[in-house]
Amino acid sequence: MSVTDELLANNAEYAAGFSGPLPLPPAKRVAVVACMDARINVYGVLGLNEGEAHVIRNAGGVITEDEIRSLAISQRLLGTEEIILIHHTDCGMLTFTDDEFKKSIQEEVGVKPAWAAEAFTDLDTDVRQSLARIRTSAFIPRKDSVRGFVFDVATGRLNEVA
Amino acid sequence: MSVTDELLANNAEYAAGFSGPLPLPPAKRVAVVACMDARINVYGVLGLNEGEAHVIRNAGGVITEDEIRSLAISQRLLGTEEIILIHHTDCGMLTFTDDEFKKSIQEEVGVKPAWAAEAFTDLDTDVRQSLARIRTSAFIPRKDSVRGFVFDVATGRLNEVA
Numbered sequence: 092m093s094v095t096d097e098l099l100a101n102n103a104e105y106a107a108g109f110s111g112p113l114p115l116p117p118a119k120r121v122a123v124v125a126c127m128d129a130r131i132n133v134y135g136v137l138g139l140n141e142g143e144a145h146v147i148r149n150a151g152g153v154i155t156e157d158e159i160r161s162l163a164i165s166q167r168l169l170g171t172e173e174i175i176l177i178h179h180t181d182c183g184m185l186t187f188t189d190d191e192f193k194k195s196i197q198e199e200v201g202v203k204p205a206w207a208a209e210a211f212t213d214l215d216t217d218v219r220q221s222l223a224r225i226r227t228s229a230f231i232p233r234k235d236s237v238r239g240f241v242f243d244v245a246t247g248r249l250n251e252v253a
Numbered sequence: 254m255s256v257t258d259e260l261l262a263n264n265a266e267y268a269a270g271f272s273g274p275l276p277l278p279p280a281k282r283v284a285v286v287a288c289m290d291a292r293i294n295v296y297g298v299l300g301l302n303e304g305e306a307h308v309i310r311n312a313g314g315v316i317t318e319d320e321i322r323s324l325a326i327s328q329r330l331l332g333t334e335e336i337i338l339i340h341h342t343d344c345g346m347l348t349f350t351d352d353e354f355k356k357s358i359q360e361e362v363g364v365k366p367a368w369a370a371e372a373f374t375d376l377d378t379d380v381r382q383s384l385a386r387i388r389t390s391a392f393i394p395r396k397d398s399v400r401g402f403v404f405d406v407a408t409g410r411l412n413e414v415a
Binding site: 093094095097098099101102103104105106108109111112113115116117118119120121122127128129130131132133134135136137138139140141142143144145146147148149150155156157158159160161163164165167168169173175180181183184186187192195196199200201202204206207208209229230232236238243244245246247248249 | 255256257259260261263264265266267268270271273274275277278279280281282283284289290291292293294295296297298299300301302303304305306307308309310311312317318319320321322323325326327329330331335337342343345346348349354357358361362363364366368369370371391392394398400406407408409410411
């Protein structure tokens, strides 16, 4: 049995205790952008319930064009007003460089990605970089509450980046 | 008190019961790509625990360049082998068109996004489109288990797209 099949069996249990549907717009009017890291259970970390917040995730929790797209849709069409950005300690993005990652792909498959891998060397600096990308975007209308945090994978705690 | 402050208070409670750190690579070697929709609690829907799976999310759960980047890092650097793609019923992406969304932004702020908004008109067709983008990518090495689903926000159940 594949892991996918195992998780589908879990879903049958989840559905048995499920009651829906909830409304489409997020009840707490907040969008969270977080790293894809397996140790960050966003609903748990923030005490969220189903229906309350948009959750956007990628490698690093960085802001690229696709996160601007998602945030623009979140705010403009679905009414969110606050943004919470989450990076975390022991992040995989701290363990390589864009150049070496892209070179390894080029050597293996013959094609070098035209995109940035978005690796970084300092957590707080990269949180600030992602916040700056949000603040300078023309496409995101509400910027009164855009705050960045580092999740500590040892303690479960969010520490704000000033 | 802002919603962000309220969620930070929840985090203090979460941290009080937290035990870590877990290892960095996802224990179940799976990456999930899902829509950012507030009603999809990915850990709940799939019965995942902290440390088991990468979770990548955006508006629609579509595959754009940034999801290819995240999946390439997930498989090449952190050992995941299976991919689960999740769209859902009552999706906001069914309620507008790229052209009208981008025109409304252009009229309001004077700049038209150079990116696609990735709106779609049929759920199953868009799941297949996202699966095709994964299967045709040179940068994602493991494609033996790439499966797509529609989450039903009324029942909590995942239905596979053939």
